[in-house]
Amino acid sequence: MTSILEEQYQSSWQERQTLAENMQPIIGQLFRNKGIEIAIHGRPLVNASAIDIIKAHKSVALHEETKLRLRESYPFIEALSKLPLAPARIDVGKLAYRYLFKGEANGLTIEDFLNKELNTIANKAQESSSQDVVLYGFGRIGRLLARLLIERTGPSSALNLKAIVIRPGKADDLEKRASLLRRDSVHGAFNGSITIDKENNVIKANGAFIQVIYAKSPSEIDYTEYGINNALVVDNTGIWSDEEGLGQHLKSKGVSKVLLTAPAKGDIKNVVYGVNHKMIKPEDTIVSAASCTTNAITPVLKALNDKFGIKNGHVETVHSYTNDQNLIDNYHPAPRRGRSAPLNMVISTTGAAKAVAKALPELAGLLTGNAIRVPTPNVSMAIMNLNLKESTTKSDLNDYLRQISLNSDLQNQVDYTASTEIVSTDLVGSRYAGVVDSQATIVDGDRAVLYVWYDNEFGYSCQVVRVMLEMAGIEIPTLPLV
Incomplete structure (x- = not known):
């Protein structure tokens, strides 16, 4: 009995690995030749290993009623390679799931379904501007x-x-x-x-x-x-x-x-992509991409304010040390930052809470903030202690933020995890502005405490690239939106 189960598992694994390896060159060619970025329920597949592609498919079961198999998504990726499309980020996982499990096929072939769903970029000449x-x-x-x-x-x-x-x-x-x-x-x-x-x-x-x-x-x-x-x-x-x-x-x-x-001073626009990037005008010659912390917290704050309203709150940043601190104790003009960064937790300041108002004016004067620099080289966390205008529950608030991460204009900024074991190093390389740790969420009526991880280097850099595209007047839509 055991040998039969073992053989079945090994056969299934080999099939998945083969399909993932077959997907890799198609995904790469779509990206380089057409500017099409493929994802599976928000997980980017460009330059992903075969194992990462398998894991991305496995993650679908965290959000949907059933899993999505590689043999089910492969025909969609293959079909995309044959369609004339303008550059975009295309979530094949969402499209395949809707076609296969949500009754949206309506007798259409995969190619016809994709043409219908991607009509805004289908059969359009690719932009040559760079x-x-x-x-x-x-x-x-x-x-x-x-x-x-x-x-x-x-x-x-x-x-x-x-x-x-x-x-x-x-x-x-x-x-x-x-x-x-x-x-x-x-x-x-x-x-x-x-x-x-x-x-x-x-x-x-x-x-x-x-x-x-x-x-x-x-x-x-x-x-x-x-x-x-x-x-x-x-x-x-x-x-x-x-x-x-x-x-x-x-x-x-x-x-x-x-x-x-x-962060910029004066009248320079401080932009958090996904929140206020549309304020960038063609005539703007100097723009700021704000700070890593402002980028991490503002999308989540916007989502919460849109749904529940925010009366006031405090944001405490637990931030990895940075190059402006000393490796060992030495002179530093700023308070406490002269002490050894790898050996100490260092209370510091952050302007991120106040800077939120530049991207989200409705929160002006409602937030305070502080920071603790800790002995880790990368990945930080924002702890947001908020008083909401409406009461809610932990499950409702978490479910709302999970939906924001999957099906909203902020899906490229807000990620969501339900893992009970995740720690900071697991988030190195995250391409999101912030990752909501749902297991740590605390809700008591109209009071909520949220924990948001962020790769303060790589996640922030991804946000910067998005602002660069906006400044260049280059639009790369994310499809489907829901």
């Missing part, structure tokens, strides 16, 4: 943005990483920069090939030809000399946060717009 991108600064966020942009390199690439700008270094600087891109202690090895052209100061990575420009300030650079025009400069340095400082980039030849990967 945006030159320059990364000004190449630290933690700069290198992760480079990885994300290189991942998109191909005939349908909407964002073309053309250059990175760094301060003049020593003779082996180019090798060091390439090595830091190739290897990352937190996010692992770069998925691909990296070589350098030392004579021309170029990094070549997975088809991307990236000019490395050494300069002490924006005024030294003429980007047109490198064939770069109307570029979007993404400033990752943290040196400037106001219009005067960031405006220096606009004086460089070949630059049309600037995006700051930090």
Whole structure:
């Protein structure tokens, strides 16, 4: 009996692995050649391993009444490869499930069903426009943005990483920069090939030809000399946060717009994609992508405020240490941050709670915030203690946020987990702005405490890329919405 069960399981596993391996080249070609990003119930499959594809299918059972098998989704992915489509993020899991289990086939073939459901992008000429991108600064966020942009390199690439700008270094600087891109202690090895052209100061990575420009300030650079025009400069340095400082980039030849990967001062728009990105206008030349914490909490706060209303609340951030702290005790101009980051929990401040109001004005003056820096290198958590305008229950609130993560305009920002075992390292590499930990939710009438994880490096970088696309006027819809 045991041997029969074992043989059945092994046969089933081999079938799933074979199907997943057959899916990989189709998913890759759809992404590179058509700009189509495939997902299964929100789980991205681009550059996913065969095992990750299998796990994504398994996760469907967490949200639906029955599981979705790879043999059931494969015909949909295969059909998509044959359809003329404009760039989009397409959730094959949702489409296949509706067709197979929710009675929406209505006698249609898979191809006809997909054409009907994807009518907004079907039979449309693919947009050929693309945006030159320059990364000004190449630290933690700069290198992760480079990885994300290189991942998109191909005939349908909407964002073309053309250059990175760094301060003049020593003779082996180019090798060091390439090595830091190739290897990352937190996010692992770069998925691909990296070589350098030392004579021309170029990094070549997975088809991307990236000019490395050494300069002490924006005024030294003429980007047109490198064939770069109307570029979007993404400033990752943290040196400037106001219009005067960031405006220096606009004086460089070949630059049309600037995006700051930090909160901005003054009248610069602070944008949290998914919440207020539509406020970006074609004439805006300087925009901020706000902070990682603001991006993590604002989408969840918007969802809660839309449904229950928020009277007031406090947000406590448990944040991984960052480069501005010391490894060992040493002088630091800020209170407490001079103490050793890997050895201490450090009470600090955060402007994220107040910054929410810039993206969500209806919450202005309703939130306070503080932060504790903890001895972990990445992945943070926001604990939101809220007083709601309407009473609810833990199950109703969690179910609402689960639906937000699956079927709303915020599905690319808000993720949801029901795991009782998840810890911070499990969220390294999350592409969401924040992940609601439903098991930790506390509700007592009109009082709610929510715990939201976020990869303060990678998840935030994904949000930055979304803002970049919006600034470039490039729309990549998510389909189906529900």
